[in-house]
Amino acid sequence: MARVLSGVQPTGDPHIGNYLGAWIRWAREQQPEHFFCIVDLHAITMPHDPEQLRDRTVDVACWLYACGLDPALSALFVQSQVREHAELAWVLNCVATMGELHRMTQFKEKSQGRESVSVGLFDYPVLQAADILLYHAEEVPVGADQQQHVELTRDIAQRFNSRYGETLTLPKATFPTAGARIMDLQLVDKKMSKSLGTAGAILLGDTEAQTRKKIMRAVTDSGSEVRAAPDKPGITNLLDLMAAVTGASTQDLEDHFSGTRYGDFKAEVAEAVNGVVRPVRDRHAELASDLGAVHESLAKGADRAREVAAGTMTAVRERVGFLT
Numbered sequence: 291m292a293r294v295l296s297g298v299q300p301t302g303d304p305h306i307g308n309y310l311g312a313w314i315r316w317a318r319e320q321q322p323e324h325f326f327c328i329v330d331l332h333a334i335t336m337p338h339d340p341e342q343l344r345d346r347t348v349d350v351a352c353w354l355y356a357c358g359l360d361p362a363l364s365a366l367f368v369q370s371q372v373r374e375h376a377e378l379a380w381v382l383n384c385v386a387t388m389g390e391l392h393r394m395t396q397f398k399e400k401s402q403g404r405e406s407v408s409v410g411l412f413d414y415p416v417l418q419a420a421d422i423l424l425y426h427a428e429e430v431p432v433g434a435d436q437q438q439h440v441e442l443t444r445d446i447a448q449r450f451n452s453r454y455g456e457t458l459t460l461p462k463a464t465f466p467t468a469g470a471r472i473m474d475l476q477l478v479d480k481k482m483s484k485s486l487g488t489a490g491a492i493l494l495g496d497t498e499a500q501t502r503k504k505i506m507r508a509v510t511d512s513g514s515e516v517r518a519a520p521d522k523p524g525i526t527n528l529l530d531l532m533a534a535v536t537g538a539s540t541q542d543l544e545d546h547f548s549g550t551r552y553g554d555f556k557a558e559v560a561e562a563v564n565g566v567v568r569p570v571r572d573r574h575a576e577l578a579s580d581l582g583a584v585h586e587s588l589a590k591g592a593d594r595a596r597e598v599a600a601g602t603m604t605a606v607r608e609r610v611g612f613l614t
């Protein structure tokens with residue numbers, strides 16, 4: 291069984307992209323060797339409100355448990371509660387290069403148009419490498435947007451190992467067959483994102499009526515064929531969404547919807563999405579009404595994570611020449 295680490299930022303209301311790109315697989319495939327991390331250290335790389343960060347950290351934990359993460363199996367924890375993440379990130383900062391970080395597309399996108407950008411935002415991928423490498427993760431289940439960061443993690447680990455001796459495990463990113471990059475329903479050339487605004491994002495916390503309305507209003511094209519094609523990004527995205535929630539192939543869906551009008555197609559997509567999200571939303575409401583249990587599970591998750599992380603840091607400290 292492969293060791294797994296993946297993470298989520300507590301930066302806003304989670305959406306169907308987070309769920310289909312990553313979380314659904316975290317829950318389905320979870321094992322005791324799987325670690326999932328709410329990356330609050332990453333969340334402060336952009337301007338934030340401290341009180342809101344605390345609330346969102348707990349809320350995203352409720353969503354993850356609601357999606358099916360079981361504290362008796364996998365370990366869910368909050369990144370800042372395991373200090374080794376920051377410690378290893380510093381060591382890896384001395385292995386990663388400026389040139390590598392300058393090539394990261396997420397940094398380019400997130401820094402675009404900003405007058406002042408934190409060093410933390412630039413360094414974000416190195417902290418992410420530390421997250422992954424601390425747990426000797428072999429697999430990192432993520433959406434397609436994270437591929438470049440996981441490749442950088444491999445490069446950093448490889449360089450560390452060749453400089454100091456075999457210490458860190460080289461990870462690989464894994465992606466779902468469908469739903470690896472759900473696009474915004476209004477800005478179809480942009481990935482659905484917590485920070486892009488809610489008009490084109492299906493939030494897990496939306497009501498069924500809101501979800502239906504957003505899908506019915508999704509941007510499509512002037513044609514009438516339900517078919518995936520480069521000149522039909524809106525329809526392609528809805529087909530991908532439908533494939534991810536139903537498990538059907540795009541080809542089967544194209545056959546099924548052949549001759550169907552866009553309005554009827556969208557209504558079916560909305561129904562399927564609501565069917566999948568409904569139990570998650572209900573479970574989230576239950577968990578949010580008893581946060582004591584959520585805090586307790588997070589504390590246990592952090593204890594489990596600390597144990598593994600401390601072992602890796604002992605080896606790293608010894609390798610780089612720190613006094614033990």
Ligand code: AQP
Nearest residue numbers: 298299301307308311312432433471472482483484485
């Ligand atoms: N649109 C998406 N389609 C598929 N997967 C997605 N993920 C995010 N958006 C999509 C995956 O969800 C996991 C958690 O993401 P994250 O919150 O840690 O970071 P992110 O990729 O930066 O997500 P957002 O929603 O875009 O947040 P903001 O706006 O705060 O940056 C990851 O595995 C990610 O691939």
